[in-house]
Structures are given as C-alpha cells and as structure tokens.
Amino acid sequence: MPDNAIYYQAAYAAAAVVYAAYALSLVWRSRRLDAVERQLDAQDETGGARGQR
Amino acid sequence: MTKTLATDPSATAAPPRRGPAARRGIDWLLVLAVLAVAATYVRAIFFTPLEAMQGPAQKILYVHATAAFVGLYLGFGLVAVASLLYLWLKDEKLDRVAEAAAEVGVVFTTTVLVTGPLWGKPIWGTWWTWDARLTLTLFLWFVGVGYLVLRGAVDEPAMRARYSAVVGILAALLVPFIHLSVYLFRTLHPMPIVLKPSAPSMPGEMQVTFFMGFAAFTLLFVAFLRARYRLTVRRDALVARGAEL
Numbered sequence: 001m002p003d004n005a006i007y008y009q010a011a012y013a014a015a016a017v018v019y020a021a022y023a024l025s026l027v028w029r030s031r032r033l034d035a036v037e038r039q040l041d042a043q044d045e046t047g048g049a050r051g052q053r
Numbered sequence: 054m055t056k057t058l059a060t061d062p063s064a065t066a067a068p069p070r071r072g073p074a075a076r077r078g079i080d081w082l083l084v085l086a087v088l089a090v091a092a093t094y095v096r097a098i099f100f101t102p103l104e105a106m107q108g109p110a111q112k113i114l115y116v117h118a119t120a121a122f123v124g125l126y127l128g129f130g131l132v133a134v135a136s137l138l139y140l141w142l143k144d145e146k147l148d149r150v151a152e153a154a155a156e157v158g159v160v161f162t163t164t165v166l167v168t169g170p171l172w173g174k175p176i177w178g179t180w181w182t183w184d185a186r187l188t189l190t191l192f193l194w195f196v197g198v199g200y201l202v203l204r205g206a207v208d209e210p211a212m213r214a215r216y217s218a219v220v221g222i223l224a225a226l227l228v229p230f231i232h233l234s235v236y237l238f239r240t241l242h243p244m245p246i247v248l249k250p251s252a253p254s255m256p257g258e259m260q261v262t263f264f265m266g267f268a269a270f271t272l273l274f275v276a277f278l279r280a281r282y283r284l285t286v287r288r289d290a291l292v293a294r295g296a297e298l
Contacts, residue, residue, distance in 0.1 A: 001103065001105060001108045002107070002108040002110070002175065003108065003109075004107075004108050004109055004110040004175035005108075005109035005110075007109075007110045007113065007171050007172065007174060007175045008109050008110050008111075008112040008113050008171075008172075010171050011113040011116060011117065011167075011168040011171040011172065012094060012097075012098070012112075012113075012116060014164075014167045014168060014171065015116040015120065015164045015167070015168055016094075018160060018163050018164045018167060019090070019160070019164070019273065022157075022160045022277065023083065023277070026277070026280050026281060026284065029284055030280075030284060030287075033284065033287050033288060033291060033298075036291055036296050036298065037287075037291060039296075040291065040294050040295070040296055
C-alpha cells in the first residue's frame with residue numbers, strides 16, 4: 001500500500017483553513033456592520049437631541 | 054430664586070437602542086455544523102478503513118467529493134433557482150438568497166479545487182491536468198468570482214440584481230456539464246461512485262463516513278448561507294438608513 005498520508009493530511013488541513021477563513025470573514029463583516037450601525041445610531045441620537053432644542 | 058438641580062446627562066438621554074447588534078449571540082447552527090464536520094474528520098481519519106490501491110490519499114474523498122456536491126449542486130443550484138425566481142417575481146429576498154448562495158458556493162468550490170490536486174498528485178502523478186472536469190470546475194469558479202465582482206461593481210440595486218441573476222443562471226448551466234464531463238470526454242477524473250443510477254461502489258464503512266461528511270458539509274453550507282443572508286439583510290437596512298458601504 002502506498003505511503004501517501006501526507007497528501008490527505010494536507011487536504012484536510014487546507015479544507016479546514018478555507019472554511020475557517022470564510023467563517024472569520026463573516027464575523028469580521030458582521031462587526032464592521034455593527035460599527036456602522038452604532039455610528040448611525042449615534043448620529044440619529046445627536047440629530048434628535050438637536051431637534052428637541 | 055429658582056432652584057437648579059445638577060442632573061446626570063445619561064439619565065435624561067434617550068435609552069440605548071437594542072438593535073440587531075445588541076441582540077445577536079452565538080450562531081448555534083454554525084457551532085453544530087462545526088461539530089458535525091469535526092466528527093466527520095475524526096471518523097474519516099481514525100475509524101474508516103484504508104483503500105487498498107490508493108492508500109491513505111483516498112481519504113481525500115470525504116472532503117473533496119462532499120465539497121463538490123455541496124458547492125456545485127447545492128450552491129450554484131440555489132443560485133440558479135433563486136435567480137430565475139427573482140427575474141420572475143422581482144423579490145429582493147430572492148436576490149439576497151442568490152448572492153449568499155453564490156458566495157458560499159464559491160467557498161466550497163475553492164475547497165474542491167484545493168483538495169483535488171492534493172489527491173491527483175499521489176494517484177495520477179500530477180497536480181493538475183487540463184481535462185474536461187477539472188477545467189470546467191475551474192471555469193465555474195472563475196464565473197462565480199466574476200458574479201461576486203459584478204455585484205460589487207453595480208450600484209443600482211435593481212440593475213445589479215437583474216445582471217447578476219443572468220450571470221448566476223449561466224454559471225449554474227455549467228454544473229450538469231461538469232457532472233456529465235466524465236461520460237462525454239476522455240478524462241483522468243474517475244466516474245461518480247455515489248451520484249449515479251446504480252448503487253454506490255464503496256464498502257459500507259466508507260459509505261457511512263461519506264454520507265456523514267455529506268450531511269456535515271450540507272449543514273455547514275446551510276449555516277454559512279444563513280449567516281451570509283443575514284449580513285445582506287443588515288447591509289441593505291443600513292444602506293436604507295443612509296450608510297455608505
């Protein structure tokens with residue numbers, strides 16, 4: 001039987017890296033949207049406070 | 054004399070919004086999918102017998118063929134269905150589904166294209182060959198990436214959705230050719246051993262691992278798709294509020 005375990009180990013590691021990188025990209029983009037959302041909320045509150053004066 | 058009171062500004066300010074950012078927690082579907090994939094890895098590595106001719110490299114089947122099924126058939130299949138329905142119904146939700154499915158489909162197709170050469174080298178003696186199935190899969194990957202680039206390049210939402218629906222449908226048309234390429238052309242790539250009219254040509258223990266991997270990666274696909282769809286909904290809501298993204 002050929003000794004080629006290194007190839008399947010590399011393939012399993014590569015697949016895990018691809019999926020983990022994508023999951024991290026989703027988390028990163030979600031946090032970026034959180035930051036934009038907070039910024040908009042702050043702007044809305046500032047605008048609302050100005051409007052009440 | 055009027056009495057003045059020092060007040061805490063936070064006491065009079067509007068209460069903080071409990072928007073989607075505050076409500077979000079752990080994505081349990083994604084956690085479940087990761088556990089299922091981890092269980093598949095453990096079973097494939099430690100509890101699945103070796104194939105006598107190919108040796109340990111044959112275990113690449115459990116991440117390669119499953120990723121191909123999920124990426125090509127589920128991913129690009131969903132892109133085609135959602136795109137067709139969008140062109141008919143003009144519902145933005147369908148455009149969002151197509152966008153999410155295309156991106157996740159490209160991710161799984163990337164896995165196919167990375168793990169394939171790692172299987173080809175020890176078995177065929179080469180990392181890559183320009184045969185029909187490999188070339189068409191690479192072409193599908195390029196069209197998938199092109200679809201995503203197109204979405205980023207068009208600002209007007211209705212035009213972006215219409216153009217990308219057409220590209221998405223054309224991309225998905227490649228999938229049946231990829232499946233049939235091993236019958237239509239002389240290729241190095243083996244014939245299907247599971248997705249064929251007759252029974253799978255695999256021993257029982259290997260079949261269990263394969264179908265376990267198939268279920269785990271399908272779950273991962275659904276978890277990614279749901280997370281990506283939610284991002285799209287949030288992005289569109291922020292754009293509607295005037296954010297520049």
